[in-house]
Amino acid sequence: MFDLSCGIRLRAFRAPPAxxxxxxxxxxxxxxxxxxxxxxFLSPRGEQLKKDFxxxxxxxxxxxxxxxxxxxxxxxxxxxxxxxxxxxxLEPQFIGMTALWGIVERGHRHTKYSIVMLPEFCNRGYGQHxxxxxxxxxxxxxxxxxxxxxxxxxxxRAVAVYKKSGxxxxxxxxxxxxxxGGWKDIIEMGIxxxxxxEMQDSKA
Numbered sequence: 001m002f003d004l005s006c007g008i009r010l011r012a013f014r015a016p017p018a019x020x021x022x023x024x025x026x027x028x029x030x031x032x033x034x035x036x037x038x039x040x041f042l043s044p045r046g047e048q049l050k051k052d053f054x055x056x057x058x059x060x061x062x063x064x065x066x067x068x069x070x071x072x073x074x075x076x077x078x079x080x081x082x083x084x085x086x087x088x089x090l091e092p093q094f095i096g097m098t099a100l101w102g103i104v105e106r107g108h109r110h111t112k113y114s115i116v117m118l119p120e121f122c123n124r125g126y127g128q129h130x131x132x133x134x135x136x137x138x139x140x141x142x143x144x145x146x147x148x149x150x151x152x153x154x155x156x157r158a159v160a161v162y163k164k165s166g167x168x169x170x171x172x173x174x175x176x177x178x179x180x181g182g183w184k185d186i187i188e189m190g191i192x193x194x195x196x197x198e199m200q201d202s203k204a
Contacts, residue, residue: 002137003070006129008095010065013057020066021050023094032119035179036155062100062111062142067130068092095121098130100138100147109145111138115158122157131165139193147191152177153184166191166199 002010014020028034028045035042057064069092096117103110115130138144149167151158167189175183 002133004129004133006125007070008126009068009070009092010098011068013064013066015054021053024053024097025049027096027116033116036152037116039177060101062102064099066097067095067117069095095126098134100134109143111144111147113147113149127161128164131161135165135191135196139196145193149189151187151189152179153187154179159187162189166195
C-alpha cells in the first residue's frame with residue numbers, strides 16, 4: 001500500500017469480495033473512458049470481463065494497484081456552533097487503477113505502464129503524482145531499464161502528463177483505431193532509466 005502526498009492511495013487488488021472487480025468493470029462501461037482504454041468497440045461489458053481481468057492480473061501484472069482516496073478527518077458544523085465535533089469518513093472513494101505490465105522475458109527489464117481514472121477525478125493533479133510514483137518505483141525498486149506505454153490520439157491530457165513525467169514519443173500506428181466517429185493514431189511512448197536519472201539529477 002502506497003500513500004501519496006496528494007491524498008490518494010495505491011493499494012493491492014482484492015478479489016473477494018467482488019467490489020474491486022465491479023469498480024474495474026465500471027471503467028470499461030463508462031462511455032467517456034472506454035474508447036481510450038480498449039481497442040474493442042464501445043459496448044456494454046459484463047461478467048466475462050471480470051474473468052478476463054483475473055486471468056490477466058495473474059499472468060501479466062508486475063504490479064497492479066487500485067487507486068482510491070485516503071479518508072481524512074473533517075469538521076462538521078452544528079447549527080448554532082462554530083466548531084462541531086471532528087468526524088472521519090471511513091469509506092475511501094474509488095478513483096481508478098494503475099499498473100506495470102510484464103513482457104515475455106523479464107531479463108529485458110522492460111515494463112508497460114497504464115493508468116485509468118474516472119472523469120470526475122481528473123484535472124486534480126492525481127495522474128501526474130501517480131505516473132511519477134510508478135516510474136520512480138519501476139526504476140528504483142524493480143530495476144527496470146525501460147518503461148513504455150500506448151496512448152490513443154485525442155487523449156491530450158494523458159499525453160501531457162506522460163511528457164511531464166519524461167516519456168518521449170517513439171512512434172505512431174497511423175489511423176489504427178476507429179474512435180468516436182473518426183480514425184485515430186496509437187501513440188507509442190517510452191522512457192529509459194538513463195533519461196530518468198538525468199531528470200533526477202536536474203532536480204538535485
